[in-house]
Amino acid sequence: AQKITQTQPGMFVQEKEAVTLDCTYDTSDQSYGLFWYKQPSSGEMIFLIYQGSYDEQNATEGRYSLNFQKARKSANLVISASQLGDSAMYFCAMSPWRGSTLGRLYFGRGTQLTVWP
């Protein structure tokens, strides 16, 4: 069974500061993908960043980076230079590799990030 744990229900950060959102996962699969999605108050789910379990380097996408520590089964999201528009719910998700494709996503309960001026 797969389990995603996000221990921070809410986080606050001042504009222009960096913030780390925690995510740990539990899986017996050797091959999997890790994802972060952003859900603003409008409700849509926006893909932010992906990390493969065999990727040796941490993924980066603009201001987003993923601090991947495979032995500790953690995949923390780091947002640098926070902006007011970053205020949203953030979900960590994992997908085990099934054959030639990744399968269903398993989601954590999310972290509500609030950026204040």
Place this chain on the structure above:
Amino acid sequence: NAGVMQNPRHLVRRRGQEARLRCSPMKGHSHVYWYRQLPEEGLKFMVYLQKENIIDESGMPKERFSAEFPKEGPSILRIQQVVRGDSAAYFCASSPPGTGFRDTQYFGPGTRLTVL
């Protein structure tokens, strides 16, 4: 390239009625996933479909729920005889054919179902 389309965005049904939720995947995507989000919770997987095939329906309730992805047209999630507990946001996601390890799922805007 248009994103994943879902309609309707909001749907209100009375108990006992049927709800039909539609999802058109991104162009070139042949994999469709349905997820349900209850208030204050993360998304829970329901079903994974490819054209004309249900690949994994392990997250779908056994009664009243069904899904299809026909050769032509959108994927449909159908909920018969809705109950108040079905009130939730239903998200559809799509991904391209098996391109390898990184098959990112892109989500539609969701359908908010309210059962009165």
